[in-house]
Amino acid sequence: MTHGHRSGNRTVEVPGLARVEGEGALRVEIRDGAVTEVTLDIFEPPRFFEALLEGRRFDEAPDITARICGICPVAYQMSACRAMEDACAVTVSAPVAALRRLLYCGEWIQSHALHVYLLHAPDFLGCQDAVELAGIDRAAVERGLELKRTGNQLMQAVGGRAVHPVNVRVGGFYRAPDTAALRALAEPLRRARDAALRTVEWVAGFEFPDVEGDYRFVALTHPDHYPVDDGQVALPGGDAVSAAQFADIAVEEHVERSTALHARLEGRHPYLTGPLARYAHNSARLPELARQAAAAAGLGEVCRNPFQSIVVRAVELVFACDEALRLVEAYERFDPAADVVDAREGVGTGATEAPRGLLVHRYGIGADGVIRSARIMPPTSQNQLTIEEDLRRVVETGLDLSDEDLTWRCEQAVRNHDPCISCAAHFLDLTVVRS
Amino acid sequence: MTARVVVAAMGNEYRRDDGVGAAVVAAVAPLLDELRAPGFDATGVGPFGDPLDLLGPWDHATLAVVVDAVRTGAAPGTVVVVDLGGPGGSEAVDRRASSTHGLGVAGALRLARAVGRAPDRVVAVGIEGGDFGNGTGLSEAVDRAVGEAAARVLDLVRSVRPCA
Numbered sequence: 001m002t003h004g005h006r007s008g009n010r011t012v013e014v015p016g017l018a019r020v021e022g023e024g025a026l027r028v029e030i031r032d033g034a035v036t037e038v039t040l041d042i043f044e045p046p047r048f049f050e051a052l053l054e055g056r057r058f059d060e061a062p063d064i065t066a067r068i069c070g071i072c073p074v075a076y077q078m079s080a081c082r083a084m085e086d087a088c089a090v091t092v093s094a095p096v097a098a099l100r101r102l103l104y105c106g107e108w109i110q111s112h113a114l115h116v117y118l119l120h121a122p123d124f125l126g127c128q129d130a131v132e133l134a135g136i137d138r139a140a141v142e143r144g145l146e147l148k149r150t151g152n153q154l155m156q157a158v159g160g161r162a163v164h165p166v167n168v169r170v171g172g173f174y175r176a177p178d179t180a181a182l183r184a185l186a187e188p189l190r191r192a193r194d195a196a197l198r199t200v201e202w203v204a205g206f207e208f209p210d211v212e213g214d215y216r217f218v219a220l221t222h223p224d225h226y227p228v229d230d231g232q233v234a235l236p237g238g239d240a241v242s243a244a245q246f247a248d249i250a251v252e253e254h255v256e257r258s259t260a261l262h263a264r265l266e267g268r269h270p271y272l273t274g275p276l277a278r279y280a281h282n283s284a285r286l287p288e289l290a291r292q293a294a295a296a297a298g299l300g301e302v303c304r305n306p307f308q309s310i311v312v313r314a315v316e317l318v319f320a321c322d323e324a325l326r327l328v329e330a331y332e333r334f335d336p337a338a339d340v341v342d343a344r345e346g347v348g349t350g351a352t353e354a355p356r357g358l359l360v361h362r363y364g365i366g367a368d369g370v371i372r373s374a375r376i377m378p379p380t381s382q383n384q385l386t387i388e389e390d391l392r393r394v395v396e397t398g399l400d401l402s403d404e405d406l407t408w409r410c411e412q413a414v415r416n417h418d419p420c421i422s423c424a425a426h427f428l429d430l431t432v433v434r435s
Numbered sequence: 436m437t438a439r440v441v442v443a444a445m446g447n448e449y450r451r452d453d454g455v456g457a458a459v460v461a462a463v464a465p466l467l468d469e470l471r472a473p474g475f476d477a478t479g480v481g482p483f484g485d486p487l488d489l490l491g492p493w494d495h496a497t498l499a500v501v502v503d504a505v506r507t508g509a510a511p512g513t514v515v516v517v518d519l520g521g522p523g524g525s526e527a528v529d530r531r532a533s534s535t536h537g538l539g540v541a542g543a544l545r546l547a548r549a550v551g552r553a554p555d556r557v558v559a560v561g562i563e564g565g566d567f568g569n570g571t572g573l574s575e576a577v578d579r580a581v582g583e584a585a586a587r588v589l590d591l592v593r594s595v596r597p598c599a
Contacts, residue, residue: 052570067449114487118546131542134549142550149491 028395028410035399038392053374058084058343058365059170065361065376066165074107074159075354077168078229079361079376084170086244087348087365090341095334096172097230098327102182103158103165104228104352105324109192110151111355112313112320115418116199117144120310123412124206140202143195147317150185150192154324157181172338179333186328193321197293200314204297209409211397212304213390216269217277218246218382220353226285226319227278229352234281236271243351247362250377263382270385273357274417275312276303290319306390306416313418343369354379356418380419387417437474438497440592441554442467443489444481445503445540452511452564452577455584456502457482459562462585467592475596486543493547496554498595500588501540504564504577511565512576514584516591519544519557560587 029037049068053061061080066073078100085092092100117140118130127133134141157177159165167173221240222231232240241249251267265271280302283294294315303312345367351360357379364373394413398406442463448454460479467477480492493499505515519541540559547553562584566574573581 064449067447114485118487129542131545131549134546138550141546145490145550148487152488152491 026391026410026414028391030395030399033399035392035395038388038395050374050376053363053371056371058087058363058369058371059341061361061363061371061374062168062170063166066168068376068378072107072111072354072356072359074104074155074165074168075352075359076361077165078104078352079350079354079359080363081168081170082229082243082350082352083348083361083363084350084365085341085348086350087346087363088170088341088344089346090171090339092172092339093334095176095332096337096339098330099158099173099176100168101228102324102327102331103155103168105320105327106151106154106158108151108228108320108355109317109324110148110155111418112317113144113147113151115355116203116310116313116317117141117147119418120313120415121203121206123408123415124203124208124310143198147192147195147199150188150321153188154185157185169338171341172336174337176333176335176337177331179331182328182331186325189321189325189328193289193318193325196314196317196321197289199317200293200297200311203310203314206310208305208307209394209397210305211307211393213272213306213386213393215276215280215304215386216265216271217280218265218271218273218358219277219281220351220358221281222285224285226282226287226290226323227353228323233351233358235265236269238281242349243360244347244349244362246351247349247360247375247377250360250382252377252381262385263377264385270389271382272386272417273379273382274309275316275356276306276309277357278353279303279312279315286315286319287322289322290315293318306413309416309418343367347373356380357383380417383417383419387414387419390416437476438595438597439495440467440475440477440498440500440595441493441496442477442479442500442502442588442592443483443493444479445484445486445501446482447484448482448571451566451568451570451572452562452574453504453567454482454571455504455562455564455573455577455581458573458578458581459502459560459584459588462581463588463592466589470592470596472596477592477596486540487546489540489543490547490552493554493557494552497556498591499554499557500560500591501557502560502562502584502588503540504567505561506564506567507561509563510576511563511574512580513563514580514587515561515563516587517559517561519559558591560584560591 027039062077065076065080068076122129122133130141155165160167216236219234220227220231221234232242233246234240249266250263252263255262283301297311347364349362351358359379360377362375363371366372390413391410394409398409442460444456444460446453446456448457464479467479470477544557562580564577
């Protein structure tokens with residue numbers, strides 16, 4: 001819904017921002033042609049998952065936290081497992097680590113295909129939603145659904161279920177899949193990789209607003225491969241720290257208008273996690289096929305245009321399909337499927353890359369294995385202040401747009417970061433006030 | 436030609452009454468096994484948190500029954516049955532985004548129709564929830580309604596089963 005006019009005092013309101021999850025409001029004020037205020041007002045009820053975890057056993061955390069989000073349950077499971085294993089001083093075996101990475105690739109494929117095709121692409125093609133997009137380009141939507149289905153297949157085969165996998169436990173898995181069952185995924189993954197390459201070509205042809213952000217990128221980084229569930233946390237400027245050190249310097253604060261916490265580095269600087277950050281810190285470690293696709297799409301080593309995050313996501317789709325294919329071809333069933341993890345008193349931190357950004361878990365557990373404290377930093381909470389900065393930039397460079405076009409651009413700017421409000425506890429209506 | 440019925444649970448067992456879809460599908464699953472016959476297949480699937488995951492399991496089914504908790508203001512445990520129509524179905528289906536990342540069951544059905552993969556008929560069986568707080572286990576009224584909802588699901592399944 002849009003009110004107002006293009007000059008003088010005016011108000012633009014969007015009561016509901018589609019294609020993001022949760023409840024909240026976005027408010028933009030423009031006075032005398034200058035943007036004076038951009039705020040995300042988040043009023044979805046807080047979910048109290050951290051309190052729910054206190055008093056539960058340490059090995060329940062992966063399954064409980066997986067329920068925070070139906071889109072990225074693996075991310076929650078993996079960060080929880082890593083945190084608990086950190087607390088108990090356990091490093092899992094190479095086969096467990098590889099199978100975890102494979103499961104995580106399934107989630108990336110599933111989530112990125114959903115976002116690129118069904119949530120984000122309609123913005124660039126003037127469609128209200130994926131249904132309208134199917135009306136003008138059914139083949140594209142079919143391709144997206146097929147990619148998502150391949151991700152689901154992978155989740156099903158490794159995790160036991162396509163949504164909220166049940167096979168993950170602290171130390172590994174309840175059961176390692178049969179070798180043949182995973183090898184059978186090779187052919188679907190080859191087709192998915194081809195579809196992902198076509199995806200990069202498709203989205204690279206979209207028109208992108210000429211906007212660049214001065215982002216402080218934060219992402220996992222690893223010397224040997226593109227990061228998914230391991231490595232250190234790379235900070236703006238290039239230094240890397242452990243997940244535990246990062247949890248110390250990423251300070252969260254409560255803001256009255258929001259039920260989500262807002263994170264700042266060392267209490268001062270907003271930062272950005274997610275595909276743009278991962279790509280900026282790790283583009284050189286993409287496999288050759290994904291690097292070539294990125295280059296052909298016109299991406300440099302770093303991409304600072306938030307609207308082009310759809311291209312980076314598509315490149316990551318190529319990576320995830322290619323990596324999953326490599327892993328299923330190398331897979332041999334192993335037993336036992338999990339390493340023994342004995343509880344011991346301590347604090348552990350785990351950080352992994354959810355499709356939409358860095359997800360950090362920290363737990364304190366007692367010698368009896370009971371969780372004494374829990375802290376979860378979802379990517380959307382970490383990104384909120386940067387999304388506000390993005391919106392300010394988008395509004396400032398789009399003041400001559402009609403209210404309707406500006407509203408569309410703002411919604412698109414939020415979706416650039418694929419926010420998951422249920423994860424953040426949190427999100428979205430849009431109000432633009434021009435005066 | 437085989438008639439195929441898919442009974443799909445939606446929801447989250449860790450949000451109390453939102454787990455009622457899973458409870459109903461668990462209750463009917465053994466009976467679906469008994470109803471299977473040459474030319475007739477019936478399967479329970481889910482629970483799904485993302486309605487888009489209905490695409491695939493329900494493609495081209497003769498009947499898809501989607502079971503989920505609802506919140507309409509009725510007394511907890513009230514069972515409602517809503518026919519969402521077939522491939523060309525009613526456009527009265529809510530177009531608003533309502534669920535995970537933008538597509539609810541209605542949106543998933545519209546998308547399935549747009550790509551030619553919709554079931555012949557989709558019926559939603561809703562059970563009014565009372566407690567959507569964190570945790571497992573249904574509230575008493577909703578737990579009592581599982582039997583009635585399961586009976587309504589089975590009536591729908593039998594309605595498309597060819598006579599033995």
